[in-house]
Amino acid sequence: MNDRLRTAMSQRGLSVQALAEACAVDPKTVERWLSKSRVPHRQYRWVAANLLGSDETYLWPAIVDQQQHRRKVESISELVRLYPNRAAMSLQAWQTLINESAEAIDVLVYSGTFFSQMPNISRILEARCRMGVRIRICFGDPGCDAVARRDEEEGLEGTLSSKIRAARTYFRSIMSVEGCEVRLHQTTLYNSIFRFDDNLLANPHVWGHPASMNPLLHFRRVDPTTAGLFDHYRDSFEAVWGSAAPWAPISGRIQDAAN
Numbered sequence: 001m002n003d004r005l006r007t008a009m010s011q012r013g014l015s016v017q018a019l020a021e022a023c024a025v026d027p028k029t030v031e032r033w034l035s036k037s038r039v040p041h042r043q044y045r046w047v048a049a050n051l052l053g054s055d056e057t058y059l060w061p062a063i064v065d066q067q068q069h070r071r072k073v074e075s076i077s078e079l080v081r082l083y084p085n086r087a088a089m090s091l092q093a094w095q096t097l098i099n100e101s102a103e104a105i106d107v108l109v110y111s112g113t114f115f116s117q118m119p120n121i122s123r124i125l126e127a128r129c130r131m132g133v134r135i136r137i138c139f140g141d142p143g144c145d146a147v148a149r150r151d152e153e154e155g156l157e158g159t160l161s162s163k164i165r166a167a168r169t170y171f172r173s174i175m176s177v178e179g180c181e182v183r184l185h186q187t188t189l190y191n192s193i194f195r196f197d198d199n200l201l202a203n204p205h206v207w208g209h210p211a212s213m214n215p216l217l218h219f220r221r222v223d224p225t226t227a228g229l230f231d232h233y234r235d236s237f238e239a240v241w242g243s244a245a246p247w248a249p250i251s252g253r254i255q256d257a258a259n
Contacts (some may be wrong), residue, residue, distance in 0.1 A: 144186035183244035
């Protein structure tokens with residue numbers, strides 16, 4: 001029972017019928033506000049509070065809890081930042097995520113040229129790996145249909161496969177380091193994914209545009225016990241990784257998965 005609302009109505013000499021008419025609702029609705037402590041929609045709360053000369057949070061204290069809950073939810077949102085394009089995230093921000101990783105670094109791309117060409121990337125990854133960080137990098141298989149199709153869609157004139165082969169050469173030196181693995185996938189990618197412990201960057205692929213021109217979403221896992229957006233993208237990485245083939249040295253060279 002809402003005693004505060006009933007008392008305010010009594011003090012103002014306002015009947016159930018009068019309040020119902022003022023709010024343009026059925027009198028039974030007002031009765032539910034009184035007898036069942038139902039919280040009205042915002043528009044009705046404002047009318048009633050103004051009519052009764054009271055604050056809506058006094059008449060319906062439950063909305064304070066609702067507001068606090070909403071603020072709490074907002075404060076633990078997994079989306080940290082939305083960049084208009086991948087280039088909008090600074091090199092320093094990328095390097096910070098890499099250098100602060102203590103458990104896992106996962107990369108899922110077709111060529112990921114920008115990542116491969118970060119200053120001293122192989123040396124940095126090797127150092128992280130030797131400190132116990134598991135590193136998994138998954139490139140597109142340059143000989144697969146998915147890569148050929150993406151090349152055509154982006155108008156790359158047959159260069160994507162060459163970009164992949166060039167990009168992976170940056171990681172030859174860490175192939176022998178325990179805890180570091182490179183694989184080749186043959187899937188159609190809808191997002192490039194970069195995971196650094198509990199931080200994950202998803203770079204959506206928009207038809208006809210290179211990944212660098214598309215938005216970049218930065219997620220941070222908040223509650224490991226609850227599946228959220230971080231887990232959604234991480235599971236996508238795991239699915240592709242599970243179907244990818246190891247990229248291994250053969251006679252001083254690294255062969256494609258299709259060979």
